[in-house]
Amino acid sequence: MKFNKPDISIKAAGFARPLLLTPAEDIRGWLFMHAGRLLFFLITCTSVVSVFLIFTFITREAFGFVICKTPIQTLGRLWEFFTSPRWYPEAQQAEFGALSLIVGSFYVTSGALMLAVPAGLLAAMFLSDIAPFAIRQICKPVIEILAAIPSVAYGFFAVLVVAPWLQTHLGLTTGTNALNASIMLAIMAVPTIVSVADDAMTATGTYIREASYALGATRAETLIKVVIPAAHSGIIAAIILGMMRAIGETMVVWMAAGNASQIPAPWWNIASAVRTMTATIAGDMGETVKGSDHYHALFMAGFTLLAMTFILNLVSEYFLSQAKKISVAKRK
Amino acid sequence: MQKTAAVLAVVVMVLAGINYVNAAENSGLLQIEGSTTVGPIADAFAEVFKTKYQNATFTVKKTGSGDGAAALIDGRCDIATMSRFMKAEEIKKAVDKDIFPTIHAVAMDGVAIIVHPSNPVGELTRQQIHDIYVGKITNWKELGGADMPIVPITRDSSSGTFEVFNEKIMNKDKMAANVETVNANPQAQARVKSTEGAIAYVGLAFLEGCKALKIDGIVCTKGTVQQGIYPVSRPLFFFTNGFPEPGTIKFDFCTFHLTEKGQEIIEAKGFVPLTNY
Numbered sequence: 001m002k003f004n005k006p007d008i009s010i011k012a013a014g015f016a017r018p019l020l021l022t023p024a025e026d027i028r029g030w031l032f033m034h035a036g037r038l039l040f041f042l043i044t045c046t047s048v049v050s051v052f053l054i055f056t057f058i059t060r061e062a063f064g065f066v067i068c069k070t071p072i073q074t075l076g077r078l079w080e081f082f083t084s085p086r087w088y089p090e091a092q093q094a095e096f097g098a099l100s101l102i103v104g105s106f107y108v109t110s111g112a113l114m115l116a117v118p119a120g121l122l123a124a125m126f127l128s129d130i131a132p133f134a135i136r137q138i139c140k141p142v143i144e145i146l147a148a149i150p151s152v153a154y155g156f157f158a159v160l161v162v163a164p165w166l167q168t169h170l171g172l173t174t175g176t177n178a179l180n181a182s183i184m185l186a187i188m189a190v191p192t193i194v195s196v197a198d199d200a201m202t203a204t205g206t207y208i209r210e211a212s213y214a215l216g217a218t219r220a221e222t223l224i225k226v227v228i229p230a231a232h233s234g235i236i237a238a239i240i241l242g243m244m245r246a247i248g249e250t251m252v253v254w255m256a257a258g259n260a261s262q263i264p265a266p267w268w269n270i271a272s273a274v275r276t277m278t279a280t281i282a283g284d285m286g287e288t289v290k291g292s293d294h295y296h297a298l299f300m301a302g303f304t305l306l307a308m309t310f311i312l313n314l315v316s317e318y319f320l321s322q323a324k325k326i327s328v329a330k331r332k
Numbered sequence: 333m334q335k336t337a338a339v340l341a342v343v344v345m346v347l348a349g350i351n352y353v354n355a356a357e358n359s360g361l362l363q364i365e366g367s368t369t370v371g372p373i374a375d376a377f378a379e380v381f382k383t384k385y386q387n388a389t390f391t392v393k394k395t396g397s398g399d400g401a402a403a404l405i406d407g408r409c410d411i412a413t414m415s416r417f418m419k420a421e422e423i424k425k426a427v428d429k430d431i432f433p434t435i436h437a438v439a440m441d442g443v444a445i446i447v448h449p450s451n452p453v454g455e456l457t458r459q460q461i462h463d464i465y466v467g468k469i470t471n472w473k474e475l476g477g478a479d480m481p482i483v484p485i486t487r488d489s490s491s492g493t494f495e496v497f498n499e500k501i502m503n504k505d506k507m508a509a510n511v512e513t514v515n516a517n518p519q520a521q522a523r524v525k526s527t528e529g530a531i532a533y534v535g536l537a538f539l540e541g542c543k544a545l546k547i548d549g550i551v552c553t554k555g556t557v558q559q560g561i562y563p564v565s566r567p568l569f570f571f572t573n574g575f576p577e578p579g580t581i582k583f584d585f586c587t588f589h590l591t592e593k594g595q596e597i598i599e600a601k602g603f604v605p606l607t608n609y
Binding site for chain 1: 480481483488489490504506509510511512513514515519522523526527528529530
């Protein structure tokens, strides 16, 4: 049978292009497709590669602080960094004890969580299970706007409004302290906690609630004994994400926490000024001579911070994937 | 045809020549580098000079007095801005390279010690302030004030204000752990305004709403800083290689602080001019 070349003048309805491509067009198309793919791949790579570069850069600069001539000196350096609260990086006899900074970060973060977690979870419960649809439609975007306010605005609010208020109404000697920073960070962490926890609780689905009602449970019982346990992975992830928001925040703590490198005494005294790792890095980096001990010490603080957030991130990823598994399993 | 071209070429060459002469007078690159404290003054001067000399380019780098000196010695800048005098070894290095650092004092930088207006304490000695910041004195009643804990506030150690304070009051001693840090003059002012027990130090432009203390019996005013009798103050400098040739932009720049406009700018930046207009 004679092979008839298809009539390339036949055109699909509405299309001006012939159905059969010439080899040149074919190759060009193939090239374009792969060039496009490569381009997209490279663009995606930049963010992946930049994460790796940030990791290696910070680690390398931090090692400059740790590595000394002898291993004993190295251990001494590390021991001082993690156990001494004396941070005098620019003094003649420089001291690099970051314990007060680590403790400061811990104070403001845990203080923020104590305020933000209950508030955030209650709000998430309300939004996912109690609020009428109309209220939910209004509330959720408004809460998310909170996350969009620049942190320096929170900082000004902390210094000019919250600090004097704490002094006059609670009789504190200084208004810029761990408590002030905790309140600010709590406000900033709430939107994260609310939206992730709300998503997790909404994702548990209506049928699980209906099954609970069918067994005679009240709405409150369903919420507390069924929905929350089912969504626990997502809720834990929400808390960890809120915690990461608080621990990494810089501008607000730099303005609101008072920046006194001390460990509060007695330990429960959240009205004393503290200094966090982030604030120290932001405040000191501008003045340091590149390559000096102070410079490397700041990177060491950055490395500590990075290690902490990295671990938190891994934990939250784990719980988020658990949450996804649960909701997928249920859909089946 | 060829004649026309030749004439044109001559005209072009003449025009270029005229342009060239103008360029020599009015253009060029003036590189300024050095102190972060003096930087804002140089910046504001350069802003005025940009309209005065439209063909010239001005670059102002704010990296630190030491960097400014190094840049002048290496010939990387025309004017080094410095908040301290050149060190002996810097001058030695400069002279070895045939560069003769010449000083122009452009302004005074005074630092006021401020407290809450309701605080009855009106005068302290440098030693007392030193003792407050190292943590030896912690209550205002030890200084004849009310029974109230002192809240000492310092600036970030990269600021020029901190440098003056550290040098003139602290003698570079380490501050106590409870000293709070803020990162700008207005913030220090705001904290003192709203905190009864607070003490802080700021530039002279930030006294509103606070009370400036007498130091060693000397009030903190523009006049006392200008005369050099107020103890917490220092002069600010431009350094050039030799005295600039009169008629050049560099000469104009280094004498601009003597003009009325220059003094206004210095005052607007929170410093004290050396001359009275």
